[in-house]
Amino acid sequence: MYIIVVGGGVVGHGIALELQALAGHEVTIVEADGRRAAQLREEIGEMVVHGDGTEVAFLEAVGTDRCDLFIAVTADDGANLVACQVAKHGFNVRRTLARVNDPRNEDLFRKLGVDSTISAARAVMAQIEATLPEHTVIPLMYLEGSDLRVVDLRLQEGAPAAGKPIKDLQLPAQTLISLVIDGNGPRVPGGDTVLHVGDEVIAVIPADAEEQMRELITGLPLGASSSVPDGR
Amino acid sequence: MNVVIMGCGRVGAAVAGRLGAEGHRVTILDTDAYAFHRLPSNFGGRGLVGSGTDNTMLEAAGIREADAFIALATGDNRNILAAQKAKHVYGVAIAVSRVKDPLRSELFGRLGIRTFSPTRIGADLAHDVLFSGE
Numbered sequence: 001m002y003i004i005v006v007g008g009g010v011v012g013h014g015i016a017l018e019l020q021a022l023a024g025h026e027v028t029i030v031e032a033d034g035r036r037a038a039q040l041r042e043e044i045g046e047m048v049v050h051g052d053g054t055e056v057a058f059l060e061a062v063g064t065d066r067c068d069l070f071i072a073v074t075a076d077d078g079a080n081l082v083a084c085q086v087a088k089h090g091f092n093v094r095r096t097l098a099r100v101n102d103p104r105n106e107d108l109f110r111k112l113g114v115d116s117t118i119s120a121a122r123a124v125m126a127q128i129e130a131t132l133p134e135h136t137v138i139p140l141m142y143l144e145g146s147d148l149r150v151v152d153l154r155l156q157e158g159a160p161a162a163g164k165p166i167k168d169l170q171l172p173a174q175t176l177i178s179l180v181i182d183g184n185g186p187r188v189p190g191g192d193t194v195l196h197v198g199d200e201v202i203a204v205i206p207a208d209a210e211e212q213m214r215e216l217i218t219g220l221p222l223g224a225s226s227s228v229p230d231g232r
Numbered sequence: 233m234n235v236v237i238m239g240c241g242r243v244g245a246a247v248a249g250r251l252g253a254e255g256h257r258v259t260i261l262d263t264d265a266y267a268f269h270r271l272p273s274n275f276g277g278r279g280l281v282g283s284g285t286d287n288t289m290l291e292a293a294g295i296r297e298a299d300a301f302i303a304l305a306t307g308d309n310r311n312i313l314a315a316q317k318a319k320h321v322y323g324v325a326i327a328v329s330r331v332k333d334p335l336r337s338e339l340f341g342r343l344g345i346r347t348f349s350p351t352r353i354g355a356d357l358a359h360d361v362l363f364s365g366e
Binding site: 054055056057076077078079081082085086089090102104105107108111112 | 285286287307308309310311312313314316317320321333335336339340342343
Protein backbone atom coordinates (compact mmCIF):
# COMPACT_ATOMS: atom_id res chain seq x y z
CA MET A 1 0.00 0.00 0.00
CA TYR A 2 1.20 3.55 -0.70
CA ILE A 3 0.48 5.92 2.20
CA ILE A 4 1.06 9.68 2.22
CA VAL A 5 1.16 11.49 5.55
CA VAL A 6 0.93 15.30 5.46
CA GLY A 7 2.36 16.93 8.59
CA GLY A 8 5.55 15.95 10.38
CA GLY A 9 4.65 17.28 13.82
CA VAL A 10 4.23 15.12 16.91
CA VAL A 11 1.32 13.18 15.39
CA GLY A 12 2.87 12.72 11.94
CA HIS A 13 6.17 11.67 13.47
CA GLY A 14 4.45 9.06 15.63
CA ILE A 15 2.51 7.69 12.67
CA ALA A 16 5.71 7.49 10.60
CA LEU A 17 7.45 5.40 13.27
CA GLU A 18 4.47 3.03 13.58
CA LEU A 19 4.20 2.63 9.80
CA GLN A 20 7.91 1.95 9.53
CA ALA A 21 7.45 -0.99 11.88
CA LEU A 22 4.73 -2.36 9.59
CA ALA A 23 6.96 -3.62 6.83
CA GLY A 24 5.77 -3.78 3.25
CA HIS A 25 4.15 -0.36 2.87
CA GLU A 26 5.53 2.56 0.96
CA VAL A 27 5.24 5.73 3.03
CA THR A 28 5.90 9.39 2.24
CA ILE A 29 5.87 12.00 5.00
CA VAL A 30 5.31 15.56 3.79
CA GLU A 31 6.50 18.42 6.00
CA ALA A 32 6.14 22.07 5.02
CA ASP A 33 8.81 23.46 7.36
CA GLY A 34 12.29 22.99 5.87
CA ARG A 35 14.16 22.69 9.15
CA ARG A 36 11.68 20.27 10.63
CA ALA A 37 11.77 18.21 7.41
CA ALA A 38 15.59 18.00 7.50
CA GLN A 39 15.50 16.95 11.15
CA LEU A 40 12.91 14.22 10.45
CA ARG A 41 14.84 13.05 7.42
CA GLU A 42 17.91 12.54 9.56
CA GLU A 43 15.95 10.48 12.05
CA ILE A 44 13.55 8.54 9.84
CA GLY A 45 15.21 8.64 6.41
CA GLU A 46 14.44 9.16 2.76
CA MET A 47 10.68 8.86 3.12
CA VAL A 48 10.48 12.43 4.50
CA VAL A 49 9.90 15.09 1.83
CA HIS A 50 9.94 18.86 2.26
CA GLY A 51 6.95 20.52 0.60
CA ASP A 52 3.41 21.90 0.79
CA GLY A 53 0.99 19.00 1.08
CA THR A 54 -1.94 21.17 0.00
CA GLU A 55 -0.39 22.22 -3.30
CA VAL A 56 -1.69 20.38 -6.36
CA ALA A 57 1.62 20.40 -8.27
CA PHE A 58 3.59 19.13 -5.28
CA LEU A 59 1.10 16.35 -4.54
CA GLU A 60 1.37 15.29 -8.15
CA ALA A 61 5.16 15.12 -7.83
CA VAL A 62 4.96 12.76 -4.82
CA GLY A 63 2.65 10.39 -6.71
CA THR A 64 -0.67 11.13 -5.04
CA ASP A 65 -2.47 9.64 -8.05
CA ARG A 66 -1.29 6.16 -7.03
CA CYS A 67 -1.81 6.72 -3.28
CA ASP A 68 -4.07 4.22 -1.44
CA LEU A 69 -4.39 6.09 1.84
CA PHE A 70 -3.92 9.82 2.34
CA ILE A 71 -3.55 11.17 5.89
CA ALA A 72 -3.41 14.86 6.89
CA VAL A 73 -2.41 15.52 10.49
CA THR A 74 -1.06 19.07 10.70
CA ALA A 75 -2.12 21.44 13.50
CA ASP A 76 -4.03 23.54 10.93
CA ASP A 77 -7.58 22.44 10.09
CA GLY A 78 -7.58 24.44 6.86
CA ALA A 79 -4.49 22.62 5.61
CA ASN A 80 -5.84 19.20 6.64
CA LEU A 81 -9.19 19.75 4.94
CA VAL A 82 -7.70 21.19 1.74
CA ALA A 83 -5.02 18.48 1.50
CA CYS A 84 -7.66 15.72 1.77
CA GLN A 85 -10.01 17.42 -0.70
CA VAL A 86 -7.20 17.87 -3.23
CA ALA A 87 -6.22 14.19 -2.79
CA LYS A 88 -9.83 13.04 -3.15
CA HIS A 89 -11.11 15.31 -5.92
CA GLY A 90 -7.87 16.07 -7.73
CA PHE A 91 -6.24 12.63 -7.61
CA ASN A 92 -9.11 10.23 -6.86
CA VAL A 93 -7.52 8.85 -3.70
CA ARG A 94 -9.95 6.30 -2.31
CA ARG A 95 -9.38 6.82 1.41
CA THR A 96 -8.59 10.08 3.13
CA LEU A 97 -8.18 10.68 6.84
CA ALA A 98 -7.84 14.04 8.58
CA ARG A 99 -7.00 15.24 12.04
CA VAL A 100 -9.58 17.78 13.23
CA ASN A 101 -8.17 20.26 15.73
CA ASP A 102 -11.41 22.18 16.30
CA PRO A 103 -14.02 19.46 17.01
CA ARG A 104 -16.75 21.72 15.60
CA ASN A 105 -15.19 21.20 12.15
CA GLU A 106 -15.73 17.43 12.18
CA ASP A 107 -19.13 17.42 10.46
CA LEU A 108 -17.95 19.84 7.77
CA PHE A 109 -14.92 17.64 6.99
CA ARG A 110 -17.09 14.55 6.61
CA LYS A 111 -19.65 16.40 4.52
CA LEU A 112 -16.89 17.54 2.16
CA GLY A 113 -15.61 14.06 1.44
CA VAL A 114 -13.00 13.34 4.11
CA ASP A 115 -13.58 9.62 4.81
CA SER A 116 -12.41 9.53 8.42
CA THR A 117 -11.74 12.21 10.99
CA ILE A 118 -9.82 12.09 14.23
CA SER A 119 -10.44 14.65 16.94
CA ALA A 120 -8.27 14.52 20.03
CA ALA A 121 -10.72 16.70 21.95
CA ARG A 122 -13.61 14.42 21.08
CA ALA A 123 -11.67 11.24 21.91
CA VAL A 124 -10.73 12.60 25.33
CA MET A 125 -14.32 13.76 25.94
CA ALA A 126 -15.64 10.28 25.12
CA GLN A 127 -13.28 8.81 27.72
CA ILE A 128 -14.37 11.38 30.31
CA GLU A 129 -18.06 10.80 29.57
CA ALA A 130 -17.66 7.03 29.76
CA THR A 131 -16.47 7.35 33.36
CA LEU A 132 -19.36 9.59 34.41
CA PRO A 133 -22.31 7.65 35.84
CA GLU A 134 -24.73 10.00 34.07
CA HIS A 135 -23.31 9.27 30.64
CA THR A 136 -25.95 8.20 28.15
CA VAL A 137 -25.12 7.89 24.44
CA ILE A 138 -21.44 8.18 23.55
CA PRO A 139 -20.33 7.82 19.94
CA LEU A 140 -17.36 5.42 19.71
CA MET A 141 -16.95 5.19 15.97
CA TYR A 142 -18.49 6.45 12.74
CA LEU A 143 -18.89 3.80 10.04
CA GLU A 144 -17.72 4.95 6.66
CA GLY A 145 -20.05 5.25 3.70
CA SER A 146 -23.15 5.23 5.91
CA ASP A 147 -24.80 7.25 8.64
CA LEU A 148 -24.33 4.37 11.08
CA ARG A 149 -22.32 4.76 14.24
CA VAL A 150 -21.19 2.53 17.07
CA VAL A 151 -22.31 3.95 20.41
CA ASP A 152 -21.85 3.16 24.06
CA LEU A 153 -24.97 3.40 26.25
CA ARG A 154 -25.65 2.90 29.94
CA LEU A 155 -29.10 2.02 31.25
CA GLN A 156 -30.37 4.60 33.73
CA GLU A 157 -32.80 4.25 36.62
CA GLY A 158 -36.33 4.32 35.14
CA ALA A 159 -35.20 3.30 31.66
CA PRO A 160 -38.08 1.83 29.59
CA ALA A 161 -35.59 -0.75 28.28
CA ALA A 162 -34.75 -2.14 31.75
CA GLY A 163 -36.15 -5.49 32.81
CA LYS A 164 -37.24 -6.47 29.32
CA PRO A 165 -35.79 -8.98 26.87
CA ILE A 166 -34.18 -7.33 23.85
CA LYS A 167 -36.71 -8.85 21.45
CA ASP A 168 -39.52 -6.93 23.18
CA LEU A 169 -37.82 -3.55 22.90
CA GLN A 170 -39.11 -0.97 20.44
CA LEU A 171 -35.72 -0.39 18.85
CA PRO A 172 -35.32 2.15 16.06
CA ALA A 173 -34.90 0.70 12.55
CA GLN A 174 -31.37 -0.36 11.55
CA THR A 175 -30.36 -0.66 15.21
CA LEU A 176 -28.39 -3.60 16.55
CA ILE A 177 -27.44 -4.23 20.16
CA SER A 178 -24.18 -6.06 19.68
CA LEU A 179 -22.68 -6.29 23.18
CA VAL A 180 -23.97 -6.11 26.73
CA ILE A 181 -21.51 -5.46 29.55
CA ASP A 182 -22.63 -6.12 33.13
CA GLY A 183 -20.92 -7.21 36.33
CA ASN A 184 -19.94 -10.50 34.68
CA GLY A 185 -18.18 -8.84 31.77
CA PRO A 186 -19.12 -8.48 28.11
CA ARG A 187 -21.32 -10.94 26.24
CA VAL A 188 -23.09 -11.07 22.88
CA PRO A 189 -26.82 -10.87 23.65
CA GLY A 190 -29.64 -12.89 22.15
CA GLY A 191 -33.28 -11.90 21.78
CA ASP A 192 -34.03 -13.26 25.26
CA THR A 193 -31.25 -11.34 26.99
CA VAL A 194 -32.74 -9.01 29.60
CA LEU A 195 -31.18 -5.60 30.12
CA HIS A 196 -30.80 -4.19 33.63
CA VAL A 197 -30.23 -0.74 35.08
CA GLY A 198 -26.48 -0.06 35.13
CA ASP A 199 -25.71 -2.34 32.16
CA GLU A 200 -23.47 -0.93 29.50
CA VAL A 201 -24.54 -1.61 25.93
CA ILE A 202 -22.55 -1.31 22.70
CA ALA A 203 -24.91 -0.78 19.76
CA VAL A 204 -24.85 0.10 16.08
CA ILE A 205 -27.41 2.84 15.40
CA PRO A 206 -28.27 5.25 12.56
CA ALA A 207 -27.51 8.92 13.27
CA ASP A 208 -31.17 9.88 13.54
CA ALA A 209 -31.93 7.18 16.12
CA GLU A 210 -29.76 8.71 18.80
CA GLU A 211 -32.55 10.59 20.61
CA GLN A 212 -34.86 7.57 20.50
CA MET A 213 -32.13 5.39 22.02
CA ARG A 214 -31.41 8.02 24.64
CA GLU A 215 -35.07 7.96 25.65
CA LEU A 216 -35.11 4.14 25.80
CA ILE A 217 -32.18 3.99 28.19
CA THR A 218 -32.91 7.07 30.31
CA GLY A 219 -36.69 7.30 30.24
CA LEU A 220 -36.28 11.02 29.71
CA PRO A 221 -37.91 12.67 26.70
CA LEU A 222 -35.97 14.50 24.03
CA GLY A 223 -33.74 17.25 25.34
CA ALA A 224 -34.40 16.54 29.02
CA SER A 225 -31.09 14.82 29.67
CA SER A 226 -27.58 16.03 29.19
CA SER A 227 -24.67 13.65 28.76
CA VAL A 228 -22.33 16.05 30.55
CA PRO A 229 -23.51 17.96 33.62
CA ASP A 230 -22.92 21.64 33.06
CA GLY A 231 -21.70 22.24 36.61
CA ARG A 232 -23.90 25.24 37.29
CA MET B 233 -27.13 42.29 0.54
CA ASN B 234 -25.67 41.29 3.88
CA VAL B 235 -21.99 40.57 3.25
CA VAL B 236 -19.39 39.12 5.63
CA ILE B 237 -15.75 39.64 4.63
CA MET B 238 -12.84 37.76 6.21
CA GLY B 239 -9.54 39.66 6.09
CA CYS B 240 -9.11 43.42 6.17
CA GLY B 241 -5.95 43.73 4.11
CA ARG B 242 -5.72 46.11 1.17
CA VAL B 243 -8.10 44.07 -0.97
CA GLY B 244 -10.53 43.30 1.86
CA ALA B 245 -10.69 46.94 2.96
CA ALA B 246 -11.18 48.16 -0.61
CA VAL B 247 -13.98 45.67 -1.34
CA ALA B 248 -15.66 46.47 2.01
CA GLY B 249 -15.55 50.20 1.21
CA ARG B 250 -16.92 49.68 -2.25
CA LEU B 251 -19.77 47.38 -1.15
CA GLY B 252 -20.62 49.79 1.67
CA ALA B 253 -20.78 52.70 -0.76
CA GLU B 254 -23.10 50.66 -2.96
CA GLY B 255 -25.51 50.34 -0.04
CA HIS B 256 -24.77 46.79 1.13
CA ARG B 257 -24.52 45.90 4.82
CA VAL B 258 -20.93 44.83 5.42
CA THR B 259 -19.25 43.13 8.39
CA ILE B 260 -15.51 42.65 8.08
CA LEU B 261 -13.34 40.36 10.26
CA ASP B 262 -9.64 40.50 10.91
CA THR B 263 -7.47 38.92 13.61
CA ASP B 264 -5.59 42.21 13.97
CA ALA B 265 -7.52 45.33 15.09
CA TYR B 266 -4.89 47.53 13.44
CA ALA B 267 -6.04 46.25 10.02
CA PHE B 268 -9.25 48.28 10.24
CA HIS B 269 -7.32 51.54 9.72
CA ARG B 270 -7.25 50.57 6.02
CA LEU B 271 -11.05 51.01 5.77
CA PRO B 272 -12.22 54.27 4.18
CA SER B 273 -13.08 56.94 6.76
CA ASN B 274 -16.74 56.98 5.70
CA PHE B 275 -17.12 53.18 6.05
CA GLY B 276 -20.51 52.54 7.65
CA GLY B 277 -20.19 48.78 8.26
CA ARG B 278 -18.91 46.79 11.22
CA GLY B 279 -15.37 45.64 11.95
CA LEU B 280 -14.89 42.66 14.30
CA VAL B 281 -11.59 41.35 15.69
CA GLY B 282 -11.37 37.57 15.30
CA SER B 283 -10.75 34.68 12.95
CA GLY B 284 -13.14 33.99 10.09
CA THR B 285 -12.46 30.26 10.35
CA ASP B 286 -13.92 30.21 13.86
CA ASN B 287 -17.62 29.33 14.16
CA THR B 288 -18.20 31.60 17.15
CA MET B 289 -16.73 34.61 15.32
CA LEU B 290 -18.65 33.86 12.13
CA GLU B 291 -21.88 33.70 14.12
CA ALA B 292 -21.06 36.98 15.87
CA ALA B 293 -20.52 38.50 12.42
CA GLY B 294 -24.04 37.48 11.43
CA ILE B 295 -23.11 34.65 9.08
CA ARG B 296 -26.56 33.08 9.49
CA GLU B 297 -28.22 36.15 7.97
CA ALA B 298 -25.53 36.74 5.32
CA ASP B 299 -26.26 36.59 1.60
CA ALA B 300 -22.60 36.46 0.67
CA PHE B 301 -19.21 35.65 2.22
CA ILE B 302 -15.82 36.67 0.84
CA ALA B 303 -12.58 35.11 2.16
CA LEU B 304 -9.62 37.45 1.63
CA ALA B 305 -7.23 36.48 4.43
CA THR B 306 -3.57 35.59 3.88
CA GLY B 307 -3.57 31.79 3.64
CA ASP B 308 -5.24 29.90 0.79
CA ASN B 309 -6.26 27.02 3.03
CA ARG B 310 -7.87 29.20 5.69
CA ASN B 311 -9.79 31.04 3.00
CA ILE B 312 -11.00 27.78 1.46
CA LEU B 313 -11.97 26.37 4.88
CA ALA B 314 -13.90 29.52 5.82
CA ALA B 315 -15.70 29.82 2.46
CA GLN B 316 -16.74 26.16 2.51
CA LYS B 317 -17.93 26.55 6.10
CA ALA B 318 -20.03 29.60 5.14
CA LYS B 319 -21.54 27.66 2.26
CA HIS B 320 -22.04 24.21 3.77
CA VAL B 321 -22.49 24.84 7.51
CA TYR B 322 -24.32 28.19 7.41
CA GLY B 323 -26.01 27.93 4.02
CA VAL B 324 -24.69 31.25 2.69
CA ALA B 325 -25.81 31.46 -0.96
CA ILE B 326 -22.62 32.96 -2.38
CA ALA B 327 -19.21 32.06 -0.94
CA VAL B 328 -16.11 33.51 -2.56
CA SER B 329 -12.49 32.66 -1.78
CA ARG B 330 -9.25 34.16 -2.97
CA VAL B 331 -6.87 31.27 -3.73
CA LYS B 332 -3.35 32.30 -4.76
CA ASP B 333 -2.38 28.85 -6.09
CA PRO B 334 -4.01 28.74 -9.57
CA LEU B 335 -4.44 24.95 -9.58
CA ARG B 336 -6.10 24.90 -6.16
CA SER B 337 -8.28 27.83 -7.25
CA GLU B 338 -9.48 25.87 -10.25
CA LEU B 339 -10.13 22.69 -8.25
CA PHE B 340 -12.14 24.35 -5.47
CA GLY B 341 -14.01 26.45 -8.03
CA ARG B 342 -15.51 23.15 -9.16
CA LEU B 343 -16.43 22.12 -5.60
CA GLY B 344 -19.21 24.59 -4.75
CA ILE B 345 -17.49 27.85 -3.84
CA ARG B 346 -16.48 30.68 -6.18
CA THR B 347 -12.75 31.25 -6.43
CA PHE B 348 -10.30 33.55 -8.15
CA SER B 349 -6.53 33.40 -8.35
CA PRO B 350 -4.67 36.75 -8.07
CA THR B 351 -1.54 34.91 -9.22
CA ARG B 352 -3.09 34.00 -12.54
CA ILE B 353 -4.70 37.44 -12.96
CA GLY B 354 -1.41 39.15 -12.05
CA ALA B 355 0.61 37.02 -14.47
CA ASP B 356 -1.86 37.71 -17.29
CA LEU B 357 -1.75 41.46 -16.56
CA ALA B 358 2.04 41.55 -16.36
CA HIS B 359 2.22 39.81 -19.70
CA ASP B 360 -0.36 42.08 -21.34
CA VAL B 361 1.16 45.29 -19.96
CA LEU B 362 4.56 44.21 -21.30
CA PHE B 363 3.23 44.15 -24.85
CA SER B 364 0.67 46.95 -24.51
CA GLY B 365 3.03 49.59 -25.96
CA GLU B 366 3.42 47.80 -29.26
